[in-house]
Amino acid sequence: MNLNLQHLRYFHAVAHEGSLxxxxxxxNLSQSALxxxxxxxxxxxxxxxxxxxxxxxxxxxAGRIALDHADAIFxxxxxxxxxxxxxxxxxxxxxxxxxxxxxxxxxxxxLRPLLGREDVDLVLRSGSQAELLAELQALTLDVVLSNRxxxxxxxxxxxxxxxxEQPVSLVGTPQRLAGGGPLDxxxxxxxxxxxxxxxxxxxxxxxxxxxxxxxxRIAAEVDDxxxxxxxxxxxxxxxxLPPIVVRDELAQGTLVEADxxxxxxxxxxxxxxxxxxxxxxxxxxxxxxxxx
Numbered sequence: 001m002n003l004n005l006q007h008l009r010y011f012h013a014v015a016h017e018g019s020l021x022x023x024x025x026x027x028n029l030s031q032s033a034l035x036x037x038x039x040x041x042x043x044x045x046x047x048x049x050x051x052x053x054x055x056x057x058x059x060x061x062a063g064r065i066a067l068d069h070a071d072a073i074f075x076x077x078x079x080x081x082x083x084x085x086x087x088x089x090x091x092x093x094x095x096x097x098x099x100x101x102x103x104x105x106x107x108x109x110x111l112r113p114l115l116g117r118e119d120v121d122l123v124l125r126s127g128s129q130a131e132l133l134a135e136l137q138a139l140t141l142d143v144v145l146s147n148r149x150x151x152x153x154x155x156x157x158x159x160x161x162x163x164x165e166q167p168v169s170l171v172g173t174p175q176r177l178a179g180g181g182p183l184d185x186x187x188x189x190x191x192x193x194x195x196x197x198x199x200x201x202x203x204x205x206x207x208x209x210x211x212x213x214x215x216x217r218i219a220a221e222v223d224d225x226x227x228x229x230x231x232x233x234x235x236x237x238x239x240x241l242p243p244i245v246v247r248d249e250l251a252q253g254t255l256v257e258a259d260x261x262x263x264x265x266x267x268x269x270x271x272x273x274x275x276x277x278x279x280x281x282x283x284x285x286x287x288x289x290x291x292x
Contacts, residue, residue: 003044004040004041004044005073006037007037007038007040007041007044008041008066008070008073009074010023010027010029010034010037010038010041011038011041011049011066011067011070012067012070012071012074013026013027014034014038014050014057015049015059015063015066015067015070018056018057019057020034020035020057038050045062045066047060047062047063047066048060048062048063049062049063049066050063075139076276078138078139079139079275079276079277080277092119092120092121092280092281093120093121093122093123093281094114094120094121094122094123094142094143094279094281094282095123095125095140095141095142095143096111096122096123096124096125096141096142096143096144096145097124097125097126097127097132097135097136097141097143097144097145098124098125098126098132098144098145098146099126099127099128099129099132099144099145099146099147100126100127100128100224101147101223101224101225101226102126102145102146102147102225102268103147103225103226103242103244103245104225104226105244105245105247105248106145106164106166106244106245106268107124107145109244110145110163110268110270110285111285113284113285114281114285120281125141129144129146129148129150132144132146133150133158133271136158136271136272136273137273139273139275142272142279142281142282143270143271143272143279143282143285143286144270144271144272145163145268145269145270145271146268146269146271147199147200147266147267147268147269148199148200148267148269149269149271150271157274158271158272158273159271159272159273159274160269160270160271161269161270161271161272161286162267162268162269163268163269163270163286164267164268165265165266165267165268166242166243166244166265166266166267166268167242167243167260167261167264167265168201168204168205168240168241168242168260168261168264168265168266169240169241169242169243169257169258169259169260169261170183170186170187170192170238170239170240170257170258170259170260170261171232171238171239171240171241171243171246171250171255171256171257171258172190172232172235172237172238172239172255172256172258173232173233173235173254173255173256174253174255174256175235176190176235176238177238177256177258180258183212183258183259183261184212184213184214186238186258186259187209187212187214187216187238188214188216190216190217190237190238191216191217191218191219191236191237191238192216192217192218192219192237192238192239192240193219193220193222193228193231193232193236193237193238193239193240194218194220194221194222194240195221195222195223195228195240195241196221196222196223197221199223200266200267201240201241201264201266204261204263204264204265205240205261205264207263208261208262208263208264217237219231219236219237220236220237225241225245228240228241228245229241229245229246229249232246232249232255233249233254233255238258239255240261241266242265242266243257270285270286272286
């Protein structure tokens with residue numbers, strides 16, 4: 001007798017809801033009917049899938065194994081539907097999520113090969129890394145652009161492509177930097193606009209100032225590249241960021257690059273899911289990027 005996928009669907013719902021009551025409401029079934037269906041699956045597999053501890057419902061070891069397989073089965077089904085919806089259509093779609101704080105100039109550079117193409121629907125979303133990775137797992141996004149890789153303890157095996165590594169510079173207005181001077185003197189005499197603690201650029205900058213024996217005055221700590229750019233333009237202080245973020249301002253002379261910060265770089269990543277039918281637009285964009 002083959003495995004009944006409807007029974008597996010009921011088990012999948014209960015396992016993810018963590019409650020027979022909530023799963024029954026979601027599936028529009030009575031608890032007793034749902035419980036019978038779960039028991040039929042357990043009988044077919046020859047193992048109990050849940051155990052009660054107090055008032056809670058918990059997966060057994062067999063239940064955890066079954067859930068891993070159920071997740072993969074239903075993810076493949078979702079992917080199949082998404083892929084076949086586009087089959088035979090004249091237009092193709094690419095759904096891109098980008099960290100809300102990521103450089104817009106970098107995003108444009110990555111997507112430039114698709115911009116203006118009449119046969120491509122480009123959908124762009126911004127959000128936190130956790131939100132975007134959850135949408136990537138749910139297959140509602142094709143790729144997530146970020147300046148940091150997924151957490152090392154993430155259960156999902158993401159495909160992480162290193163797209164680019166940009167140097168980081170000390171950038172300010174021409175008026176502020178008119179006097180020039182070496183890097184250590186600039187950091188002593190001018191306030192700085194920094195990325196927030198915890199970022200790789202901030203860690204590198206803190207290590208650099210320790211080596212130089214400098215304790216710069218912090219004008220602002222910002223986790224948004226666009227805001228750092230605006231604060232630099234407003235002459236709040238010297239901004240520590242990749243030149244690509246202020247590419248237009250450097251070209252126009254609104255801002256100038258005082259110095260490159262040795263040993264500090266910003267890395268940009270594209271994060272995707274391993275899919276049986278990869279999005280061909282994404283595949284082309286990632287053709288030059290190495291997988292981490």
